[in-house]
Amino acid sequence: MTDTTLTDRPPRLDVEALERMYSLMLGTALADQRAAAESKAGRLMAAFYPVRGMEAVCAALGETMRTGDKMVSTYRNLGDALAKRMPLRSIIAELYGKAEGCSRGRGGPMHLQDQDVNFTATTGIVGSGMQIAAGLGMAEQLSGDGNAVVVTFGDGATSIGAFHEGMGFVALWKLPVVIVCQNNQWGEHTSIKEYTAAPELAQRAASYGMRAEKVDGFDPMACVAALETALARARAGEGPTFLEFEHYRLTGHTGTADFSYVPKDELAAAMERDPAPTFRKWLLANGHLSEGQIAEVETRVRAELEDAFQFAQNGTDPVQADIYEGVFENDEFARSVDGA
Numbered sequence: 178m179t180d181t182t183l184t185d186r187p188p189r190l191d192v193e194a195l196e197r198m199y200s201l202m203l204g205t206a207l208a209d210q211r212a213a214a215e216s217k218a219g220r221l222m223a224a225f226y227p228v229r230g231m232e233a234v235c236a237a238l239g240e241t242m243r244t245g246d247k248m249v250s251t252y253r254n255l256g257d258a259l260a261k262r263m264p265l266r267s268i269i270a271e272l273y274g275k276a277e278g279c280s281r282g283r284g285g286p287m288h289l290q291d292q293d294v295n296f297t298a299t300t301g302i303v304g305s306g307m308q309i310a311a312g313l314g315m316a317e318q319l320s321g322d323g324n325a326v327v328v329t330f331g332d333g334a335t336s337i338g339a340f341h342e343g344m345g346f347v348a349l350w351k352l353p354v355v356i357v358c359q360n361n362q363w364g365e366h367t368s369i370k371e372y373t374a375a376p377e378l379a380q381r382a383a384s385y386g387m388r389a390e391k392v393d394g395f396d397p398m399a400c401v402a403a404l405e406t407a408l409a410r411a412r413a414g415e416g417p418t419f420l421e422f423e424h425y426r427l428t429g430h431t432g433t434a435d436f437s438y439v440p441k442d443e444l445a446a447a448m449e450r451d452p453a454p455t456f457r458k459w460l461l462a463n464g465h466l467s468e469g470q471i472a473e474v475e476t477r478v479r480a481e482l483e484d485a486f487q488f489a490q491n492g493t494d495p496v497q498a499d500i501y502e503g504v505f506e507n508d509e510f511a512r513s514v515d516g517a
């Protein structure tokens with residue numbers, strides 16, 4: 178029997194692509210759960226912000242972005258980093274604040290980055306990614322090399338001034354920016370219904386003269402289709418697109434936060450659509466992947482995670498002596514500041 182709960186596969190996505198997407202969804206969910214548990218145990222360098230609920234959007238980002246595309250993310254960045262194909266070991270080591278981490282242990286969970294794959298910046302300042310993306314978008318437009326800039330942030334960020342300034346700027350200059358709003362229905366501990374009188378976020382884009390679309394963020398193929406169109410428009414010089422991906426936060430705000438305030442029925446309904454298990458069922462029901470192929474993916478993903486967590490836990494702590502290195506353009510200056 179064909180499963181029609183999710184949008185059907187576009188012909189472009191072959192078996193390998195579907196396997197990659199399932200790997201990314203499952204890898205994100207499992208890494209997230211383990212990181213949250215490590216955070217609860219007090220073993221991570223700083224607070225961890227879970228991404229459970231966002232896995233379908235992240236897998237679609239992974240399938241549609243190119244390495245040359247720049248990405249700006251937030252503190253809730255694990256799935257974005259995986260979508261950008263950052264090495265898993267360097268991600269997990271950074272969560273523990275180890276020298277082997279992508280930011281040499283100086284950033285922690287909130288500040289993953291990797292210039293090799295153009296995971297350009299992550300920021301903990303809500304709404305500020307929009308302005309960073311505007312600057313990067315202008316640079317891409319001037320260079321004319323056909324890359325796009327993707328910026329991700331939450332629903333709450335659309336109430337911040339910086340967001341609105343950035344929206345006006347990228348629309349006016351028709352910058353090659355794809356704006357990914359992860360609407361998980363919560364801004365910290367406040368429901369979207371309680372913090373805005375205008376909860377239809379995609380409608381905000383129209384007032385800036387920008388194309389916008391609301392997308393089911395629990396439907397991986399719908400996410401791919403929306404991102405493909407937006408990225409193609411950006412590359413063709415047709416300007417930015419605002420995409421509101423609607424889903425639900427399946428955890429607390431942080432890895433340790435209580436979330437008993439979340440209505441039980443809402444959470445239960447969202448859990449019914451938990452991206453990785455739902456996609457797994459859909460892949461099987463539609464005959465896209467066999468039980469054997471799925472099992473292979475799952476074994477590989479679990480082994481890679483085990484390796485990365487072991488690597489991180491055995492990593493080295495950064496030393497005080499190089500604390501300023503990589504902070505200023507000139508390391509000589511850094512040493513003089515340090516008095517070394």
Ligand SMILES: Cc1ncc(C[n+]2csc(CCOP(=O)(O)OP(=O)(O)O)c2C)c(N)n1
Nearest residue numbers: 253301302303331332333334361363364365
């Ligand atoms: C400018 C600014 N104001 C407030 C905060 C505190 N803060 C951290 S996360 C957050 C909620 C943001 O909600 P949303 O944009 O929906 O993202 P989510 O955490 O749900 O992914 C707030 C208010 C901050 N980091 N930066």
Ligand SMILES: [Mg+2]
Nearest residue numbers: 331332363364
């Ligand atoms: Mg939110």
